[in-house]
Amino acid sequence: MPVDEAMKHRRQLVGVAYRLLGSITEAEDVTQEAYARWYAMSPQQRHAIGSPGAWLTTVASRLCLDVLGSARARRERYVGEWIPEPLPAYSLDHQTDPADQVTLDESISMAFLVVLEHLTPAERVAFILHDVFRYPFTEVASIVGRTPAACRQLATSARRRIRASRQASTPIAQQREIVAVFKSAWEAKDIPRLLTLLDPNATISADGGGIVPATLEPVEGLNQIALSFAALADRAPDLVVRERTVNGQPGLVAEQDGSVAVVLAFEIAGGRILRIWAMRNPQKLRAWADSERGPTPNSR
Incomplete structure (x- = not known):
């Protein structure tokens, strides 16, 4: 597959990783590592993968799970408040359906990201992939390493906590x-x-x-x-x-x-x-x- 075909998924990968990690720098590092693993495969192995975007998202999400696991310990040693890295006015997402744009915009708000910090890594991954990016629970399960039913419960738990913290929206x-x-x-x-x-x-x-x-x-x-x-x-x-x-x-x-x-x-x-x-x-x-x-x- 030509380089451009794989690279066209880069912005979505960074978008998924940023929502999961709350850090532009870490999101870009994860995305770079996912691509390094993609290009480490032989052309025949890459050609055999039916959906490169799904493969790259799976790898990036698993890398995010690892980062989230170690991030908690790092943030306990952090001096003062840890706040997610603020995002300038450019879109993380590439060629999104306009119907999805409101959800995607809400999912990068600082208030939303701060609430995500209180979820477990598995809750965060299950919720973001399913509720924001609409991945089916069967695919989420393969990423998180749990059953689809367990991932459904993780997303439900995350959804409940997010709704409890949500304020009435202001135009x-x-x-x-x-x-x-x-x-x-x-x-x-x-x-x-x-x-x-x-x-x-x-x-x-x-x-x-x-x-x-x-x-x-x-x-x-x-x-x-x-x-x-x-x-x-x-x-x-x-x-x-x-x-x-x-x-x-x-x-x-x-x-x-x-x-x-x-x-x-x-x-x-x-x-x-x-x-x-x-x-x-x-x-x-x-x-x-x-x-x-x-x-x-x-x-x-």
């Missing part, structure tokens, strides 16, 4: 408006305005990875959050804040001295900001260095 246009007002109030250090945008139970989590300063525990309460953003505007008056799409949702990117300093993702419910995730770890901002060099749809 994207309204989210974008709220984020824009938040940006203006932050830049103006307008604490009363910030307070009107935040839910009384709002929290903010920051991920510095022990590399750059960041709060080690989530900050709770609208007063604390509003004050912290106003204080940040005082400490860093040269911060340039731009509206961007972060994990398929309206978000903000702040630059300092020409470099991306923080990416903010939001969860908005009932017209107010419920959760803010602040990514500061420079190792998780590498994709943003490239994306910020060119124009993006929501720049202002």
